[in-house]
Amino acid sequence: MKKITKEKLALFWELLARRATLYLPLQEDGVVNFAPWKNGARVNLRENSLVPPKNVFFPQAETYLRFQTGAKKLQLESLEPEEEFILFGVRPCDVASFTILDKVFLEEPVDGLYAKRRRLGTLVSLGCNEPGETCFCTSFELEPAFAPGADVMVWDMGEFLLWEAQSEKGDELTAKINELLDEAAPEESASALSLRNTTAAGEAAAGCQQEWNTAGLQEVLRGKFNVELWEKLYHRCLGCGICTYLCPTCHCFDIQDFSRGLEGERFRCWDSCMFAEFTLMASGENPRPTQKERVRQRFLHKLLYFPSKYGLYACVGCGRCVRKCPVHLDITQVMEPIK
Amino acid sequence: MSVNLKQGPFEPLIIAFCCNWCSYAGGDLAGTGRMTYPANVRVIRVPCSSCVSSNFILRAFQRGADGVVVAGCHPGDCHYTSGNYFARRRFLLLQRFLEFLGMEPERFQVHWISASEGNRFAAVMTETTEKIRALGPNRKLRDTR
Amino acid sequence: MKQLSERIKEAAFGSLSSGQVEMVIGWQKGPLWWQSFPAFITDPGETASLIWDPFSVSNLNKYLLNEVPKKKIALFLKGCDALGFNQLLRDGRVEREKVLLFGIPCDGLVDPARVEATGLSKGLLQVKKEREELVFYYKEGQRKAPARDFYYSKCLSCRYPNPVTCDEMLGEAVPCQPLERFANVSKLEAASLEERFTYWSRHFSRCIRCFACRNVCPACSCRECIFDIAEPRWLGKAKESGETLFYHITRAYHVAGRCVDCGECARICPLGIPLAELNRKFIKDINELYGEYDAGADLDKEAPLLTFKSDDPDVSA
Ligand code: SF4
Ligand code: SF4
Ligand code: SF4
Ligand code: SF4
Ligand code: SF4
Ligand code: FES
Numbered sequence: 141m142k143k144i145t146k147e148k149l150a151l152f153w154e155l156l157a158r159r160a161t162l163y164l165p166l167q168e169d170g171v172v173n174f175a176p177w178k179n180g181a182r183v184n185l186r187e188n189s190l191v192p193p194k195n196v197f198f199p200q201a202e203t204y205l206r207f208q209t210g211a212k213k214l215q216l217e218s219l220e221p222e223e224e225f226i227l228f229g230v231r232p233c234d235v236a237s238f239t240i241l242d243k244v245f246l247e248e249p250v251d252g253l254y255a256k257r258r259r260l261g262t263l264v265s266l267g268c269n270e271p272g273e274t275c276f277c278t279s280f281e282l283e284p285a286f287a288p289g290a291d292v293m294v295w296d297m298g299e300f301l302l303w304e305a306q307s308e309k310g311d312e313l314t315a316k317i318n319e320l321l322d323e324a325a326p327e328e329s330a331s332a333l334s335l336r337n338t339t340a341a342g343e344a345a346a347g348c349q350q351e352w353n354t355a356g357l358q359e360v361l362r363g364k365f366n367v368e369l370w371e372k373l374y375h376r377c378l379g380c381g382i383c384t385y386l387c388p389t390c391h392c393f394d395i396q397d398f399s400r401g402l403e404g405e406r407f408r409c410w411d412s413c414m415f416a417e418f419t420l421m422a423s424g425e426n427p428r429p430t431q432k433e434r435v436r437q438r439f440l441h442k443l444l445y446f447p448s449k450y451g452l453y454a455c456v457g458c459g460r461c462v463r464k465c466p467v468h469l470d471i472t473q474v475m476e477p478i479k
Numbered sequence: 480m481s482v483n484l485k486q487g488p489f490e491p492l493i494i495a496f497c498c499n500w501c502s503y504a505g506g507d508l509a510g511t512g513r514m515t516y517p518a519n520v521r522v523i524r525v526p527c528s529s530c531v532s533s534n535f536i537l538r539a540f541q542r543g544a545d546g547v548v549v550a551g552c553h554p555g556d557c558h559y560t561s562g563n564y565f566a567r568r569r570f571l572l573l574q575r576f577l578e579f580l581g582m583e584p585e586r587f588q589v590h591w592i593s594a595s596e597g598n599r600f601a602a603v604m605t606e607t608t609e610k611i612r613a614l615g616p617n618r619k620l621r622d623t624r
Numbered sequence: 625m626k627q628l629s630e631r632i633k634e635a636a637f638g639s640l641s642s643g644q645v646e647m648v649i650g651w652q653k654g655p656l657w658w659q660s661f662p663a664f665i666t667d668p669g670e671t672a673s674l675i676w677d678p679f680s681v682s683n684l685n686k687y688l689l690n691e692v693p694k695k696k697i698a699l700f701l702k703g704c705d706a707l708g709f710n711q712l713l714r715d716g717r718v719e720r721e722k723v724l725l726f727g728i729p730c731d732g733l734v735d736p737a738r739v740e741a742t743g744l745s746k747g748l749l750q751v752k753k754e755r756e757e758l759v760f761y762y763k764e765g766q767r768k769a770p771a772r773d774f775y776y777s778k779c780l781s782c783r784y785p786n787p788v789t790c791d792e793m794l795g796e797a798v799p800c801q802p803l804e805r806f807a808n809v810s811k812l813e814a815a816s817l818e819e820r821f822t823y824w825s826r827h828f829s830r831c832i833r834c835f836a837c838r839n840v841c842p843a844c845s846c847r848e849c850i851f852d853i854a855e856p857r858w859l860g861k862a863k864e865s866g867e868t869l870f871y872h873i874t875r876a877y878h879v880a881g882r883c884v885d886c887g888e889c890a891r892i893c894p895l896g897i898p899l900a901e902l903n904r905k906f907i908k909d910i911n912e913l914y915g916e917y918d919a920g921a922d923l924d925k926e927a928p929l930l931t932f933k934s935d936d937p938d939v940s941a
Contacts, residue, residue: 168826168830169826169827169830169896170896171830171895171896173830190894190895191832191895199863200832200863201861201862201863201864203862273656273745274656372664375662375664375687375690375691376661376662376663376664376682376687378686378836378839378840379839380834380835380836380839380840380892381832381833381834381835381836382834382836382894385832385834386832386894394861396857396860396861396862398860398862407862409861409862409863411861412834415835415852416852417852417854420854431690462656464894466682466836466840466892467661467662467682468654468659468660468661469661472655473654476655
């Protein structure tokens with residue numbers, strides 16, 4: 141295991157940023173979000189980002205086609221992401237969200253844009269020292285301080301960060317920045333393991349405050365399409381996009397054209413099942429006519445349809461919807477009564 | 480579509496929404512009277528100044544306008560009696576709001592021009608064009624695509 | 625507060641069990657200390673679950689748009705909510721006879737973010753208000769602090785803490801000591817054009833277009849919103865600065881003269897975009913140009929954008 145002392149971090153960012161675009165959790169106006177690091181940016185390694193890092197692989201809007209008419213033939217040009225990047229500081233829950241997105245985007249038919257970004261990116265995960273009040277990743281068999289899916293795993297040990305490569309990409313990155321890394325002493329390496337254990341144990345203040353028994357939840361939900369719960373829950377929903385846009389596993393999108401004169405472009409952009417427009421058909425018919433059907437869809441998709449198809453829940457317990465839904469219609473509100 | 484995309488020195492694109500009954504007729508008069516005003520100004524005829532929605536103005540800026548003018552009958556002379564009185568309140572608020580967001584106030588202007596004021600039409604459009612030329616291209620509300 | 629929550633339960637129980645209303649909208653408590661949320665109750669037996677606590681901030685009046693056509697409804701209004709209710713009424717979106725209103729004098733509610741900022745949230749189980757103080761409960765005891773230090777900024781500048789309308793007032797009127805609400809607007813006005821542009825670009829760039837600010841707003845009550853119309857699509861879905869500006873200008877402009885300054889949009893924005901300053905710019909300008917007007921409160925005055933004077937200040941200057 142390697143380590144890097146905190147005084148060297150500024151230098152470290154600079155070095156990394158020279159290799160590739162470096163996304164870090166940056167704080168601006170009190171809000172932490174992943175964004176390309178620039179000199180002088182305020183890095184926040186204490187809080188997880190508000191907008192999940194899914195937007196690095198699956199941006200809120202991305203243009204993938206340009207077109208031009210007018211000449212004899214329609215001219216088309218497809219666009220692809222080209223830039224290598226390092227995504228640093230992703231929490232283990234969010235790393236797990238990529239496993240879920242991978243199911244959607246990397247199985248046939250493969251989504252070229254997402255696949256390319258996955259190839260271009262090196263994922264550095266930062267373990268959680270102290271899961272937040274709304275975190276419940278352990279309920280989905282995840283560890284707050286360990287992300288097997290990351291290329292590199294990093295732990296914040298106060299004075300220094302521990303660094304361990306976990307994949308080929310991780311080794312490559314380590315080799316490139318070796319000059320700033322020191323070898324960690326055995327007892328220092330051991331401290332990472334003890335952090336993993338205390339945070340995963342779910343004990344007192346160190347672990348996740350919320351524990352949900354998710355085993356069998358899927359079975360319980362089967363046949364719950366028409367239960368009264370939905371009737372009870374939906375009234376308060378505002379139909380905003382907060383829960384879906386801030387959810388690291390939500391992946392619905394829309395395709396839109398933008399044109400001016402004879403040229404234009406086609407892009408895909410996030411969409412949300414919480415919007416009435418989401419299922420509105422050209423005929424005017426809407427198969428999910430009220431917020432009730434929409435709320436039900438969101439939760440059944442995450443806890444029933446997705447696991448039925450792919451074998452894992454489409455929630456990683458990051459707690460963003462718990463924290464940010466303005467009317468507390470979060471996923472735990474469904475998991476509780478349904479049991 | 481934008482004039483600005485052409486090579487050479489900057490030529491502003493100005494969209495002028497002109498009410499049918501006064502300002503558009505004023506523009507006509509300027510034309511028939513052989514007064515000149517810059518070709519940078521593209522006139523769009525509307526029934527009344529009060530029909531100009533903020534959507535039209537913002538969209539013009541998004542799609543490449545460097546300045547937008549709304550022109551209507553003088554207060555008191557609106558063909559629909561009071562349209563421009565309402566418009567006057569709305570546009571003053573909009574103008575101040577755009578400035579609050581950091582847009583140069585000169586880029587969105589409202590003028591009252593009667594059907595008989597061909598001279599004034601030409602003068603207003605010339606003056607506006609020069610002002611905007613001096614400001615340079617609008618980038619603030621513009622679609623970057 | 626204890627007393628008030630009892631009166632809320634009684635009012636809800638009374639109006640439901642007498643058959644006067646078919647539904648009561650109030651607040652219930654979630655599992656975490658800051659979670660209080662809108663509750664829709666039709667069974668008198670469930671009214672005991674209603675609460676009033678320092679986090680009962682959700683505005684309930686907007687739900688009338690979904691619920692009222694079917695039934696008569698009772699709902700609880702704080703000062704800011706009453707203003708919003710009046711605006712919905714004025715915009716012809718609710719029928720007064722179909723609602724029973726219980727007023728709640730409210731001297732301010734607690735912003736969980738401010739509790740977190742002080743570190744008091746660690747291990748926090750419950751927060752109660754006792755007169756001017758908040759009591760924080762933990763496993764190992766309690767701590768106290770002045771309540772006003774934790775209030776939402778919308779509450780600190782609230783000018784109508786006592787509902788301006790209701791059928792029955794639950795509780796004594798509270799004193800009103802609002803902070804100057806235009807301070808930030810004035811500060812921005814004094815900045816240079818470029819500074820203002822940078823300021824707003826920075827904030828707007830965070831906007832994810834979740835539309836929560838619109839959905840919560842009692843002045844945004846159109847049956848079909850311009851932002852949802854697909855043909856023509858006025859608001860595109862790209863993450864593009866021009867589109868975002870279009871959204872923010874249009875939202876604020878559409879509520880100009882009708883925004884009651886309830887502060888809900890700014891409170892609810894997950895990205896912390898200072899929407900209040902946009903709304904208040906319009907309010908400030910309207911006050912300066914056309915005379916003081918308080919949407920939601922000045923019911924005898926004409927709405928400033930639905931009227932004019934022949935000697936209004938000119939725009940062509
Ligand atoms: S559940 Fe909450 S966050 Fe999601 S749409 Fe409804 S109100 Fe918005
Ligand atoms: S449903 Fe909520 S807790 Fe689960 S991953 Fe999405 S935002 Fe996080
Ligand atoms: S609530 Fe905030 S993020 Fe959502 S649309 Fe409004 S300003 Fe944008
Ligand atoms: S714009 Fe904001 S402050 Fe104004 S009424 Fe709507 S929610 Fe309230
Ligand atoms: S933003 Fe405008 S169109 Fe949309 S609901 Fe509000 S007032 Fe209506
Ligand atoms: S008709 Fe000319 S301004 Fe109304």
